[in-house]
Structures are given as C-alpha cells and as structure tokens.
Amino acid sequence: MSRSLCVYNVPMALDSERLRSHGLDPLLAYSRNRWHVQESRRSTLGPIPPVRFIDEFLSAGRAERHGMLSYQKAFASVPKRADTPEQIYQPLVLALNKKTASHSRCPEMIFSKTIERSIRPERLGHTKPHISCFTKENIHLIEQVNRESREELGYAEMIIQVAPDASLDYFTDPDPKASAETLAAHKFAREVDDDDEAYRQAEHAFGLHIAFVTEIFARQQRTFLFTVAVCGSSVRFFRWDRAGCVVSEAFDLHERPELLSEFLWRFSHLSYWSRGHDCTVTQATEAQGRLFRATIRQHVALQLDLSGDELEKAVLVHHQPGHAIILRVDPQQCNGPDPASQQYIVSRPTVTPLQLSGCCTRGYWAVSVDTGKVAFVKDTWRSYSLSDKDVEGDVVWRLNDLGVRNIPSLRFHGDCFLSPIGQRMAADRMCQETKTHKYNKEPWALLIDGKAVRVGKQRHYRLVTDTVGYSLRCVQGTEELLHSTHDVLLAMKDALAKDARIHRDISIGNIILVKEPDSRIRKGYLIDWDASDRVNEKGEALQPGRAGTWAFMSYRMLEITGQSEDSHTFKDDLEALLYVVFYCGLMYLPHDLTDERVTWLYGEFFERSDMYGSEKYGGDAKRMNARGRRYTRKITFGDPAFAEWLTTVMDYHSPPAELQDKYKDCWDGDHLDEFWSPFLATHELERHNRTVHRVLDYRLYDPNSLPTASDDSTPSTPDREARPKRAIGELGSDTEDGRETKIHRRSSARNPATAPPALTPPPPIATASTPLRRSKRIHEQKTRERLKLRAASVDAVPPPAPASRRRGSRGRARGRSRK
Structure with missing residues (x-):
C-alpha cells in the first residue's frame, strides 16, 4: 500500500495574533488532564474480556503465524511491580522490539521510549508517552x-503508558467469581477521592x-486509536473513538503473555x-500545494x-508549508441523485x-481541486440516530432556498x-x-459513578460552503461589532419567520466576518446550524433541554431545569446574542478594567457553574445583572456609543423599574x-478601537510545571477566549516547527501566594477545568441551601437608579449622534 495515502503530523490551529498552537x-x-478524566467517566x-477485545477490534489482522516470535516467557523480564516507570518500560521495550532474522513480535513496527525524548519529562505539560x-x-x-x-505524537501508531504498580490502575475489575448481584453493583472506575493519595496518583x-490520546487525534487524521496501559505487569487494552472508549479487563503479562503477543x-x-x-484523506501533490497557497493568499x-x-x-x-492534504467530500443531495465525490485541498x-x-x-x-475556488470545509462527527430527519446541510440548504439572509451558502455536504x-x-x-456505542448493553459494561454508561453514536460528516471569513474574535472595533451582530439578528429573524426555526447556539464561535466587494464593513454571518430546531405554536423548541455554548446561554436555560426539561425559545437566542456583544466589548474594546478584573468578571459571568447531584447549573451572575446591572454598571467603556447600545439593549431585555412601561413586551x-x-444609522461608531484584554489563568497553573530560574523561556498568561467551541482548551506555546516560543508572564504568578489579586475577594471559578470534587453528601446539602437562598438574594438586588441613567454614569455613557 502506498505510504502517500496515509497522512501524518497534520498542522494544528494557530492563534492568529501570536502564531502558535491553540490549546x-x-x-x-x-x-x-483532570478535566479529561472526569469527562471520560461518562463515555468509558x-x-x-481481552480475548473478545482482540477478536472484535483486530479481526482484520488475522494472519499466518509464520514469523511470529514465541510468546513463552516473552515478557518475563518485566517486573511484577517496580519503584519507577523506567524499571517497567526499559525491559518492556526490549521485549517488544525483540526479533531474529525471520521472526518478530510486531513486524514493520518499532517501539521507542518517547518519554526519554522529552527535555522536561517530570512536567505534565512537557512529558511524552x-x-x-x-x-x-x-x-x-x-x-x-x-x-x-x-x-x-503526529506519527504514533499506538502508545503504551506505564505505571510501576497495579495499584495505580484507574479501573478495578470485579472478582471473576462474583455473583450477578455483586457484578451489577460493581463500580468499574475508582471512586473520586482527592484525600486518597492512591486515587490522586x-x-x-x-x-x-x-x-496523549487527545493530542494524537489532534495531530493526525484519525477515526479511532488503540493504546495499552501497563501497571507493573498488569495490562489493559483501550480502543478510543469520537464517542468514547472501550477498556479491556486487566491481565498479567507473566500469566497470559499470549494476549499481548496476539494483540501486537x-x-x-x-x-x-x-x-x-x-x-478519505491523502497527501496533496506539490502542484496542489502551490495552488492552495496562491489561492488562499489572494x-x-x-x-x-x-x-x-x-x-x-x-x-x-x-497554510503550513509542506503540509497540504486532500479531503474527500461525499455529497448527499437534499433532492435528486448524489453527485460525484469532491476533493478539496486544505492545510x-x-x-x-x-x-x-x-x-x-x-x-x-x-x-476545490476541480474549480480552484475557495470554500470552507467543516469536518465534524455528528450525533447520529435512525430518527434523525435533517442534518445540518439539509437545514442550510432549506434556509438558502427560503432566502434567509446572512447565513452560509451551501455547496456540498454528506x-x-x-x-x-x-x-x-x-x-x-x-x-x-464510531463503535463504542455498540457495547452499551453488554453484561460486562459496568457502572461508573453508580450508573450505567450510555454512549451515543457519532458519524463522520463534512459540509462545504462558499462563505469563507474570519471569526468574530477578529473584530476590529465597535462599528464592525455592532454591524455584524445586527446582521446576525436579521438571520435569526428570517429563520424564525420563514422556517419556524431557532439557532440555539448563538455564540462567538458561530459568527464569522466576511469582507464583500460592495461593502466597507465586514458582514456578519451566522454559521453552525447543527443545533438548530423548529419551534411549536408556543415558540418552544421541539427538542427540550439545553443546546449551545455554556458561556452565552440565557440564564433561564442555565437553571437546573434547563438541562433536560425547559425548551429553548427565540428570546433565549436574543439573550445569547446580547452576551456575545458584551463578551466582545469586554475582551476586544477599550474599557477601564485591568486584566485581573476582566479575569474575575469573565469567570463569574461566562463560566461559573455548579452541580446539583449530576445536574449542572449556573447563570446567577447573568440573572443578577439583568435585575440590577451588578456587573456591567462597574465598567466604563471607552466608546460611549457602545456603552449606550449595551445599556439600551439590556433595558429591552430586563427593564429597570422606571422603564417597565416603556419596554414592556419589547424583548x-x-x-x-x-x-x-x-x-x-445615527451614531458615530469607533472603527479601529480594537483593544485585546487577557484572561489570566494563573489559578489553574500546574505548580510542578512552573519554570525554574534556569529555564530559557517562561510561560504566558493564556487567552481564555481562544477556547474552541464546546471544548476546554487554552492557547499553547507549542509551535509547529518544533521550537517553543519565548513568552512572558507576570512574575507574581510564579508564586500563588503573591499572584495578582482579582476583585476582592475572588471566589474560585468553578469550571469544567476545575471539576468540583467534594463528598457527594456534603456537596448536595450545601447546594440545596444555596438554591433556597439564591432567589431571595437575587431579588434583593436593587434596580439601577433612574438618576444614574439620566446622568450617563459608568457603563451607561451616551453615544454621539451623527449630524
């Protein structure tokens, strides 16, 4: 098979300002990493049984045993337990690579001690498998x-992670002789307990x-991945895909060496x-790479x-030089026969x-390989079920056909x-x-966190549009921000009026800016209609429950009942659009807040969440701000027109006492x-007043990865807004050419005790990156107490004073009318 058909070491997205990898x-x-572990508990x-794992997932690898090294005592040199991982992986690598002139364990493969290629193996952010x-x-x-x-990690076919002892295995198998009742109650993953040193390790x-698995998926074009965990002489197999993970029972290398031998x-x-x-991906030719660069440059x-x-x-x-590839798109028409497959050059x-x-x-x-025209390709794994009626491409095609303004123009999808x-x-x-979902109801699939794990089915999907632009994060000033988001409002209105459809994921990641030949100001387009839904006669989405991006959801949908009971409405989308504009003002327009204060406000307003049992909820800051402007009234924006717009739209959304009659039923x-x-039309808006503010994540820093005085480079205070849609991630310092950018941060962040203060006192930001880890009983008790007090505390917030508004106080400055 031609090696050129397989693509390795694909580029990762860059921060457009700093030109370094995101996340x-x-x-x-x-x-x-802690967040990754908590998320995995929902999809593992x-x-x-390891024999079935091999038969289920590696059946295509059955081959004649001629040339296979004997498994007898194959791994006898690997100790049952050790003091360090090195004492395990050193003899293991020798055993894996052992071969004779005609026999080997894993033909055409070589196992490398990649951890020894890390210059800082003791640091989480720098170590390697x-x-x-x-x-x-x-x-x-x-x-x-x-x-x-x-x-x-861009070339790895598989990784093997090592721990010195079986006690460090994150999973616990039931006793083989356990009764059916005991088996049904067994918890496969360890109980979360931060006070237990064994659990922490x-x-x-x-x-x-x-x-490492996540990074391999990011650096390769993959549909799934195999990995192996070795704890002492205890081994587990893993198969990861975009739905979750299937894990094997543990077995001992000394007692069952044939299992690892057969797997390899x-x-x-x-x-x-x-x-x-x-x-469906292959390398582009040099000529195709040149065509891509020239066309994209234009x-x-x-x-x-x-x-x-x-x-x-x-x-x-x-474009990364030398890294152009071809993606195949297999179009499925909304009506009529399917056209031939299309190929697109990307980098x-x-x-x-x-x-x-x-x-x-x-x-x-x-x-496009065929036309040479620029397009945008969305490559995703969509949720799939037999009851699905419309995929995103069907929705966009219909909205295009109905004449909905300011949405992408569909070319192909499938x-x-x-x-x-x-x-x-x-x-x-x-x-x-994905295949993980097929094993939801297997008798060996045990409980995690006291309940059965149910994994959904994902299908690989690509959508191509003719609309190609830049993220709203690239907004250049007040004028562009308010014009482009008004364009989005028109798209929302059209979709509701013409298709009884609401978007349900109005967020900064779903608005792009496109420069068109006949316009000085870039137009805003509302993209990503995969979460959209039709509404009933009451204006409620047909599918109940939350959809969208946490930071921009309405406070109503952030309530506990929003997770599964409440239905999204057009008003929730309007509120989300308000929060997108406020977010952009906070992060990209001039104002009087320091980065420390921006960090606190960002965490409270856009990220803060809590748990009630297994239910996530939040929105307190948004609710308090709606009723009393508790957060926005403390900001003085540099552009008075933006402050006026923000004040007025918030009054439309939740009018203060003196404006109740004026704005009644106006939302x-x-x-x-x-x-x-x-x-x-009547206000002078600043055109080039972009001012980038940073969210400081020093409270989330790994203390074991802080630089020493001898380090050549120091870490940055990352930009939290670079977090990708529906994901947890921050800007990284890893560059694609193998070098680390020299970047700087505040020296006070080296010592958490002297870290720069936020608003006094800043409560810890409860985010997915810092999962809540208390005793369930104590936590639920305190949560119930908070819920009882919350309504009273919110209602106690006084409405904004009428006099403040008339006098144009902080955050409410009047704009300048155009004469």
Whole structure:
C-alpha cells in the first residue's frame, strides 16, 4: 500500500495574533488532564474480556503465524511491580522490539521510549508517552525531530503508558467469581477521592494517558486509536473513538503473555485504515500545494486588505508549508441523485478539537481541486440516530432556498464513506461511524459513578460552503461589532419567520466576518446550524433541554431545569446574542478594567457553574445583572456609543423599574431591530478601537510545571477566549516547527501566594477545568441551601437608579449622534 495515502503530523490551529498552537499551554496541563478524566467517566465502557477485545477490534489482522516470535516467557523480564516507570518500560521495550532474522513480535513496527525524548519529562505539560509505536518508514523522521517538539505524537501508531504498580490502575475489575448481584453493583472506575493519595496518583497517570490520546487525534487524521496501559505487569487494552472508549479487563503479562503477543501481531498486520487512519484523506501533490497557497493568499489579501510581510504572516494561519492534504467530500443531495465525490485541498485548520469525544470539529479554508475556488470545509462527527430527519446541510440548504439572509451558502455536504480515497466507491457505501456505542448493553459494561454508561453514536460528516471569513474574535472595533451582530439578528429573524426555526447556539464561535466587494464593513454571518430546531405554536423548541455554548446561554436555560426539561425559545437566542456583544466589548474594546478584573468578571459571568447531584447549573451572575446591572454598571467603556447600545439593549431585555412601561413586551426581534437599525444609522461608531484584554489563568497553573530560574523561556498568561467551541482548551506555546516560543508572564504568578489579586475577594471559578470534587453528601446539602437562598438574594438586588441613567454614569455613557 502506498505510504502517500496515509497522512501524518497534520498542522494544528494557530492563534492568529501570536502564531502558535491553540490549546496546549504546558502550565494548564494539570487542570486540563483532570478535566479529561472526569469527562471520560461518562463515555468509558468496560471491562471487555481481552480475548473478545482482540477478536472484535483486530479481526482484520488475522494472519499466518509464520514469523511470529514465541510468546513463552516473552515478557518475563518485566517486573511484577517496580519503584519507577523506567524499571517497567526499559525491559518492556526490549521485549517488544525483540526479533531474529525471520521472526518478530510486531513486524514493520518499532517501539521507542518517547518519554526519554522529552527535555522536561517530570512536567505534565512537557512529558511524552513512555512508549510509542512507529512504522519503520517513519522512525527516521522521529529521530530527526527536535526534542522540544511534540511531533512524535503526529506519527504514533499506538502508545503504551506505564505505571510501576497495579495499584495505580484507574479501573478495578470485579472478582471473576462474583455473583450477578455483586457484578451489577460493581463500580468499574475508582471512586473520586482527592484525600486518597492512591486515587490522586491513579488519576494523574490516567489523565496523562488521555491527554496523549487527545493530542494524537489532534495531530493526525484519525477515526479511532488503540493504546495499552501497563501497571507493573498488569495490562489493559483501550480502543478510543469520537464517542468514547472501550477498556479491556486487566491481565498479567507473566500469566497470559499470549494476549499481548496476539494483540501486537494482529496490530502489525492491519491496514492503515484498520489501525484508525482516515481513509478519505491523502497527501496533496506539490502542484496542489502551490495552488492552495496562491489561492488562499489572494483570499486573505481580499479579506484583510494586507500586503507584504503582514500578508505572509496572515497566510500562515491557514497554510503550513509542506503540509497540504486532500479531503474527500461525499455529497448527499437534499433532492435528486448524489453527485460525484469532491476533493478539496486544505492545510492548517482554523480550529483543532482538543476534546476526545463529541463533534470534535475541524474547520478549514479550502480550495476545490476541480474549480480552484475557495470554500470552507467543516469536518465534524455528528450525533447520529435512525430518527434523525435533517442534518445540518439539509437545514442550510432549506434556509438558502427560503432566502434567509446572512447565513452560509451551501455547496456540498454528506457523511464520509469507508471506501479509501482514490479507489472505486463500494456499492454498500458504508459510512465512518464510531463503535463504542455498540457495547452499551453488554453484561460486562459496568457502572461508573453508580450508573450505567450510555454512549451515543457519532458519524463522520463534512459540509462545504462558499462563505469563507474570519471569526468574530477578529473584530476590529465597535462599528464592525455592532454591524455584524445586527446582521446576525436579521438571520435569526428570517429563520424564525420563514422556517419556524431557532439557532440555539448563538455564540462567538458561530459568527464569522466576511469582507464583500460592495461593502466597507465586514458582514456578519451566522454559521453552525447543527443545533438548530423548529419551534411549536408556543415558540418552544421541539427538542427540550439545553443546546449551545455554556458561556452565552440565557440564564433561564442555565437553571437546573434547563438541562433536560425547559425548551429553548427565540428570546433565549436574543439573550445569547446580547452576551456575545458584551463578551466582545469586554475582551476586544477599550474599557477601564485591568486584566485581573476582566479575569474575575469573565469567570463569574461566562463560566461559573455548579452541580446539583449530576445536574449542572449556573447563570446567577447573568440573572443578577439583568435585575440590577451588578456587573456591567462597574465598567466604563471607552466608546460611549457602545456603552449606550449595551445599556439600551439590556433595558429591552430586563427593564429597570422606571422603564417597565416603556419596554414592556419589547424583548423580541422586531422591537430590537427597530432600535438597532436606526442606532447604526445615527451614531458615530469607533472603527479601529480594537483593544485585546487577557484572561489570566494563573489559578489553574500546574505548580510542578512552573519554570525554574534556569529555564530559557517562561510561560504566558493564556487567552481564555481562544477556547474552541464546546471544548476546554487554552492557547499553547507549542509551535509547529518544533521550537517553543519565548513568552512572558507576570512574575507574581510564579508564586500563588503573591499572584495578582482579582476583585476582592475572588471566589474560585468553578469550571469544567476545575471539576468540583467534594463528598457527594456534603456537596448536595450545601447546594440545596444555596438554591433556597439564591432567589431571595437575587431579588434583593436593587434596580439601577433612574438618576444614574439620566446622568450617563459608568457603563451607561451616551453615544454621539451623527449630524
């Protein structure tokens, strides 16, 4: 099989300002890994018997045993337990790579001690897998890679993570002789207990394991991945896909060496696709790479009006030299016969998924192989069920047909087929789907956190549009912000009026800015209609429960009942749009808050959450601000017109006492448009007042990864707004050429005791990155007490004083009318 068909080491998305990778800041590895572990508890199934694991997932690797080394005492040199991981992985690597002139354990594969290629192996954010498996064709590339790089994860076929003792296994198998009743009650994952040193060490080890898996998915085009965990001489197999993970029972290397031997033998005989590589992706030719760069360069110049060095820098956000690939799109028509497969050249994505399961969306500026035109390709894993009626492409096609303004223009869309790119399409046209869900009801699938794990089914899907622009995060000033978000309001109104549809995920990640030839101001487009839904005669979404991005949800949908009982309405979308504008004002327009205060306000208003049992809820700050402007009244914005707009729209949403009659029943699209359109026409808005504010994450830093005085580089205070949609991630300092950018942060953050103060006193931000980890009984008791007190405390907030508004106080300055 041609090696060129398999794509390795794909670029990751960059921060357009700093030109470094999103999401892998070493200082945030500790909180990031803990979050990964907590998320995995909802999507891990096990323990499947190891023999069945091999038969289920590696059946295509069955081959003649000629050339296979004997498994007898194959791993006898690996100790049952040790004091350090090194005492396990050193003899294990020797055993894995053992071969004779005609026999080996894993033909055409080489196992490398990648942890020894890390210059800081003791630090979570810099360490690498203990053992990585590479093809013989790629091992020479690994040997040439700069040790400060993380490119090994872009070539790894599989990794093996090691712990010195079986007591550090994150999972516990039931007694083989357990009764059916005992088996049904057994909890497969360890109970969360931060006071237990053994638990903390097991969580630490498993968090690293998941972090490496997540990064491999980010650095490769994959549909699934195999990994192995070795704790002492105890071994487990893992199979990861975009729905979750299947874990095997543990077995002992000394007692059952044939299991690992069989796994490795079959693994080495699998095709690239059967090892998890995406068969619908291949390398682009040099000519295609040149076409891509020239076409994208032209489009960037049009969109940003740049030239010279600034233009070349902007092109790097979408193109990494030497890394152009071809994606196949398999169109499925909304009506009529399906057209032929289409191919698009892409390079660096605009977003890289840094979570393991879910949609895991990549977005690309792309160039059509057939037409040479620019397009946008959304590569995602959509939730799938037999009851699905419309996928996102069907929705966008219908909205286009109905004449809804300011939404993307659909070109193609469809699920990804299993047939390898460049080969004849199989008659059955099977699609790329996750497999984890198939094992939901297996008798061996045990409880985690006291309940059965139910994993959904995901299907690989691509959507191509003609609308190609930049994120709203690139907004240049008040004028562009308020015009583009008004465009979004028109899209929302049209969709409701013409298709009885609401978006349900109005967020900063779902609005793009597009420069059009006939307009000086970039237009706003509302994208990502996958969460949208029709509404009933009451204006409620047909599907109950939350949808969208936590930071921008209405406070009503953040209530406990919002998780599964309440239904989204158009008013919730309007409120989300208000929060998008406020967020952009807070992060990208001039005001009088320090970064420390921005950090606190951001955490309280946009991120804060709590748990009631298994139910997540929040929204207190949004509710208090709606009733008393508790947060926004403390900000003085540099552009009085923006302050006036924000004050007025908040009055429309939740009028203070003196304006109750004036704004009664005005929180709808028509009334808001009646204010917004004339406001844009009659006010002078700042055009180039972009001022970037930073969210300081020093409270989430890993103390073991802080730099020493001898370090050449110091870590940054990352920009939390770079967090990808529906994901937890921050800007990283890892660059694609293998070097670490020299970056700086406040020296006071080195010592948490002298960290810069936020508003006094700043309560800890309860986010997904810092999961709540208390005794369930105590936590639920305190939560009930908070719930009882919350309504009273919110209602006690006094409404804003009428005099303050008339006098144009802080945060309520009047704009300048255009004469």
